Amino acid sequence: MLVNVGTTYELDTPALLVVLNVMERNIERMARRFRAAGVGWRPHTKGLKVPQIAARLLEAGAFGVTCAKVGEAEVMANAGIRDILIANQVVGEQKIARLLSLLPRADVIVAVDSPENVDALDRAARERDVRLRVVVEVNTGMDRAGVEPGEASIELSRYVEQKPGLHYAGLMGWEGHTVKIADPAEKRMAVRKAVGLLTATADDCRAAGLPVEIVSCGGTGTYLITSGLSGVTEVQAGGGILCDVVYREQMQVEHEFAATILATVTSRPTPCRIICDAGKKAMSSDAAVPRPLVEGAVKSVRLSAEHAAIELEEPRSHVADPRPRQVPLTADARLSSSSRGPAAGSRRRRHASVTPASYGRHASHSRRGERHVSVMRASRQPQPPGRASRQRHASVMRASRQPQTAGASVTSASRQRHAGVTAASCKRHADTPFLPSAASRARA
Amino acid sequence: MLVNVGTTYELDTPALLVVLNVMERNIERMARRFRAAGVGWRPHTKGLKVPQIAARLLEAGAFGVTCAKVGEAEVMANAGIRDILIANQVVGEQKIARLLSLLPRADVIVAVDSPENVDALDRAARERDVRLRVVVEVNTGMDRAGVEPGEASIELSRYVEQKPGLHYAGLMGWEGHTVKIADPAEKRMAVRKAVGLLTATADDCRAAGLPVEIVSCGGTGTYLITSGLSGVTEVQAGGGILCDVVYREQMQVEHEFAATILATVTSRPTPCRIICDAGKKAMSSDAAVPRPLVEGAVKSVRLSAEHAAIELEEPRSHVADPRPRQVPLTADARLSSSSRGPAAGSRRRRHASVTPASYGRHASHSRRGERHVSVMRASRQPQPPGRASRQRHASVMRASRQPQTAGASVTSASRQRHAGVTAASCKRHADTPFLPSAASRARA
Known part of the structure; x- marks a missing residue:
């Protein structure tokens, strides 16, 4: 959804x-x-x-x-x-x-x-x-x-x-x-x-x-x-x-990056190192190492199962911000090639204007008036009907509300890697409009 | 499940x-x-x-x-x-x-x-x-x-x-x-x-x-x-x-391979080439290239989004079997390291006795008396209560039947890559015992 x-x-x-x-x-x-x-x-x-x-x-x-x-x-x-x-x-x-x-x-x-x-x-x-x-x-x-x-x-x-x-x-x-x-x-x-x-x-x-x-x-x-x-x-x-x-x-495709993975900084063990909560299970790294869109040059990116360890070229001190700090990353949105290029993470960031780094700042995206949409996230509450994306594709959303077996939905979700946009929440949406388990309880 | x-x-x-x-x-x-x-x-x-x-x-x-x-x-x-x-x-x-x-x-x-x-x-x-x-x-x-x-x-x-x-x-x-x-x-x-x-x-x-x-x-x-x-x-x-x-x-971990990904052969364009339906979204390939457990030496393995292209060293002709042919593969079940080793697919298969190749044969696993369990697959029908895995862990299964919001379940499923065993179907299981959408319809 x-x-x-x-x-x-x-x-x-x-x-x-x-x-x-x-x-x-x-x-x-x-x-x-x-x-x-x-x-x-x-x-x-x-x-x-x-x-x-x-x-x-x-x-x-x-x-x-x-x-x-x-x-x-x-x-x-x-x-x-x-x-x-x-x-x-x-x-x-x-x-x-x-x-x-x-x-x-x-x-x-x-x-x-x-x-x-x-x-x-x-x-x-x-x-x-x-x-x-x-x-x-x-x-x-x-x-x-x-x-x-x-x-x-x-x-x-x-x-x-x-x-x-x-x-x-x-x-x-x-x-x-x-x-x-x-x-x-x-x-x-x-x-x-x-x-x-x-x-x-x-x-x-x-x-x-x-x-x-x-x-x-x-x-x-x-x-x-x-x-x-x-x-x-x-x-x-x-x-x-x-x-x-x-x-x-x-x-040599000169398009702009429209998809990024947003992560929260979970540790700053040194002034040069950033640990954030997006790793191998959130992003692919076989065709290219994900590129953090952070301030400053990136020396290396290592991924573990659920985290990325980003090493900066220059020290960067903590930012006094009570909110959790976030890092947007770009990764392979295609997931369709097995060839291995040079580590993209080692190059200097060039695309700040596309998906500006919000690390150490807050809400920089919305400040610039860009419209965001988050995929892979199921809504936990019924939404007001006036929202832009629902309005625009109302016929598509209605068409997708056919009941399906839960088995097919879960199995399909399990088979997809998720640096690409997943259909999991969309298929889930096909089961029942909102909050299926709550709805089931209410009906029971 | x-x-x-x-x-x-x-x-x-x-x-x-x-x-x-x-x-x-x-x-x-x-x-x-x-x-x-x-x-x-x-x-x-x-x-x-x-x-x-x-x-x-x-x-x-x-x-x-x-x-x-x-x-x-x-x-x-x-x-x-x-x-x-x-x-x-x-x-x-x-x-x-x-x-x-x-x-x-x-x-x-x-x-x-x-x-x-x-x-x-x-x-x-x-x-x-x-x-x-x-x-x-x-x-x-x-x-x-x-x-x-x-x-x-x-x-x-x-x-x-x-x-x-x-x-x-x-x-x-x-x-x-x-x-x-x-x-x-x-x-x-x-x-x-x-x-x-x-x-x-x-x-x-x-x-x-x-x-x-x-x-x-x-x-x-x-x-x-x-x-x-x-x-x-x-x-x-x-x-x-x-x-x-x-x-x-x-x-240097001398354990046996207990987990494999089973794929169906979808094309045999040449006697040396096997295309099967497990690719980047089913298996990781950053830490090691998945190794097909097929008969004969494997020259290379290339992955696309949903398929693997396996090149054999020696020609292998079609096998006359009306059933779809299957290929088990081993991949990185850990998903926890970003380092890159040599392409494992280029080595000669050494582990046929662990997870025997069923390519061109049928049911070789069960013939050898091995017990299999398939994870990542939701049951589409209520199961008889006597099944071994449910019997053995009945208390665990019962404990997991607490209602959860669908949002949390779907989001969690979306975040996991799936060469590792996924919890998606288990969490789904927590919503309602079997076939939630059918159950909801029946109650409505």
Whole structure:
């Protein structure tokens, strides 16, 4: 659930914050690019997670969303979003049953890369008397999943097309191996080459009489290039609306940081050392070390399970402030790459204007007139109906109030790491509007 | 909630599995050591999370538990565990209020390292008319939190001792900087030196008339040494009952792997490549790359948000099995270190006998007569009362059925990364016994 917050000092920590007007600038930047290029926008929601944010993207020009797995698609479908691409293979009886139960309220698409999986999907769809949209995943050079471009992709496309339970919708690829190429010309060439394999295969499929509607690829690390390539019908870039250290430092994405993790300082053992209450279980540190947005240069950041130990280059004395001191940090909001860059924590802070350091000050965010929203926090009291975020997305919120089994909700929450925005509280919200246990007691 | 499973094929994936008889062997190994050394055992629960497992440790000889934060202590206290040490500083009005609300049902202890924090705890305790146990955290060389050994620690101990809202209980340290020293003699010397600073400070405190009851330190990476050092009253080692790649490869802990993450193979794009549905949001990869327990040597493991791409050294053809193929993986169950070791995935699998590879086979676990338990999975149906895990810990389960606000439950779940065992489903369990939303509907 999204909760509008006044000052950050009302929040228990660690808290994941999204600065709405910064996010809006990132959204507008991306939407403008897709409008100018005349290409469709199907943002990936694996990092942003919250259906209200996805709904905002649909308002801004996206025509659907991309998800990494069935659980994410369920959250989006429950919120009333219809056009959902699951950009991976869905395998196994339980997962396929969950996938198909999204139909017909959502018109979901799934990616395939083997005849065995096509058979299983077709069989299950026919049993339920539904027709499932399918795209063939093409390996355009990242060497993860997908069939090879050219003949292999045409062959699997033909195989899908003749299945009565399936609707062949086209092709999907992801040029993820190009995102970290530093030289702009070299990167452009690599993206062109990879996407060219996909669009050429789409042309071949059409020449073979296959009805290719969708040619989907691209992410935040490539969208400025990919969106301009002919033959691409839609781009999956989504994480850039929040942005993070990895996008900026490793992928040349010049967006602003819209998401930070707010922590409370729990110890100042030396004038150079700050211990705060956000650690490995609040932030990832595999793709990049979280960067504290504190005053002064940071020498190192070490994470333990629930705490970060920040070592400053220069001593900084205690600040006489009776309130607990807070530290905002930026971390990997994408959580989608396993490569390891240089420790971002060792660089000098450059983004104070984006998410100003509130360490040793109070309520600096709200002083600057920025609107904050805290995700991952369930409201403990019914809210007045006039609040901005609820007002704006009232239809989405209403759509999500379908009863669900508690089991599915808890299990889904447990599987998500939480530097990315979690859907846990949103799914919980789907059970009962507010304070379920109190409500249950009252009814009993 | 713990769910006993028959074959692993009943599980939707990714699923975190604990092999109970392997865990029992690890527990017995640790308990034996502490009994032999005549030292107390207060296992850390930041990795194991589940109160039923903590209760099993109390049966096996532990006299209390250690937690990293208030949220974990709440879970343990709600399950009826009384003697709880929070081995970090608790700062801020909200957190201190939550800490004190654990009294008197739990007799919690908290670590302090500054007079300001002591003042805040004392003031809040007096307001509530309770008395909170406090230990002074001593920096024994890890340079995280804590005051320096010797005079500074004695001074802060005196300060605590004269506070009417607090009960001075002693000292705490953590020789975490020694865990990865490879040479056994060198490691022993480093542990002795660090713990010696703590025990000498305890002696000095006693000489100064301070009633030191507790001298607490040690973790799984040091317990074999620390438990034998005089002056130590209790050791905090807990993660070793599950063990993981980091403990074995980087800390010379010769325990068996009791926890694995089960994944379903979603794609076999080449005979050397396996894609399965456990990625960054199911497993950590900062301290060590997860190790797939598959047949054949593994060349590399790359993680995306929801999937792992496993590259084998030698081709391995498809196995003709109509069931979805599964891959168990081991990852960092501790989630407590930020250092980075060599990629464990690149080493040859050595632990097939511990958690046998079920890839391409079915139910190999249960064939070998091993008892499995799946954590992080909420039961979707009421269970028969005779099940082993519920029977054994019936008093714990009953104790945890106190109503809680949904807000606290969801927020706590959202903050935990999930290669460690999560308390999410346990806390959810505390709301209502089974299927809360269905129950609510029935009552309405």
